[in-house]
């Protein structure tokens with residue numbers, strides 16, 4: 238365990254901070270690229286919202302991936318990190334005018350549009366600039382994913398996307414508007430999905446939709462199936478790289494693309510989660526009435542997933558090889574009862590000053606940090622730069 242983390246270098250840094258294993262990220266990107274090479278019609282856009290650390294973004298842009306953005310700030314961050322504007326897709330239910338203007342000025346690849354009012358505003362703003370806006374329509378496929386309720390997005394009850402029953406009406410409108418180029422359909426069913434059957438259900442639904450559209454002589458050049466591939470939070474060392482082969486094969490086998498169609502993906506978590514750990518130090522070990530608390534200097538402000546989604550992250554005392562274990566509730570210092578990283582967690586006996594790693598924190602970690610309690614934002618370091 239000890240060998241994985243450069244503790245002597247850590248001792249010079251103020252905790253808590255994010256530590257990114259650059260070699261693992263590079264290996265992950267190589268795996269994705271070698272699989273993409275077998276499918277010339279597959280295009281990967283990294284979902285910037287998972288981690289927008291400029292150094293991480295640059296590594297991903299250098300690997301040749303495109304970017305999936307959900308705000309004007311993300312578009313700017315992606316462009317600054319070297320992603321070509323023509324590799325950027327822009328999603329989101331509520332795009333502001335300035336964000337649409339920015340996307341038009343940069344000439345991004347396409348807008349993923351979620352409603353008729355949005356379509357009309359983009360048409361108007363594009364007309365004012367004398368431009369054409371390329372648009373994919375985000376369709377809510379009404380496909381459930383076996384994941385956490387707060388991270389499913391593809392059910393009819395969610396706020397996302399255009400209902401299947403409205404699809405033809407919205408497509409007609411997109412075709413009618415003179416400054417909109419309707420180029421495809423977009424889907425996204427949720428996040429942290431490990432059961433390939435969920436992606437298979439999406440494929441089957443898209444096949445139905447394509448049949449339905451072909452009856453109306455509508456053909457699109459692009460299908461975007463979003464992201465959502467999960468990672469192993471329980472075994473980050475056994476499964477450091479997600480099963481991208483199974484993921485791509487599911488689409489290759491079950492999705493019936495028409496000749497010339499491009500298939501776009503928007504993975505976030507699967508690309509960056511396992512390369513990141515939140516590193517903190519033990520402040521105190523406190524004996525409670527019925528349990529022991531291991532109190533860290535990292536809190537929910539640094540990594541909110543456990544508090545927000547009851548998400549599990551593997552926790553390790555990386556200062557100790559002690560085979561003597563103890564059971565702790567591992568908590569942070571923030572004034573909220575939900576500031577808990579793990580209940581009844583077995584760790585090598587903890588002492589004040591020990592380094593504790595919270596694993597698989599490279600996605601939806603650093604980027605979701607807040608300054609609640611006037612806490613400073615955690616810094617992020619790449620293994621390369623220490």
Ligand SMILES: *Cc1c(COP(=O)(O)O)cnc(C)c1O
Nearest residue numbers: 284425428464465503504505506
């Ligand atoms: C969040 C999001 C993604 C990325 O999801 P992951 O689970 O991190 O792969 C992709 N597309 C859209 C539209 C999203 O909202």
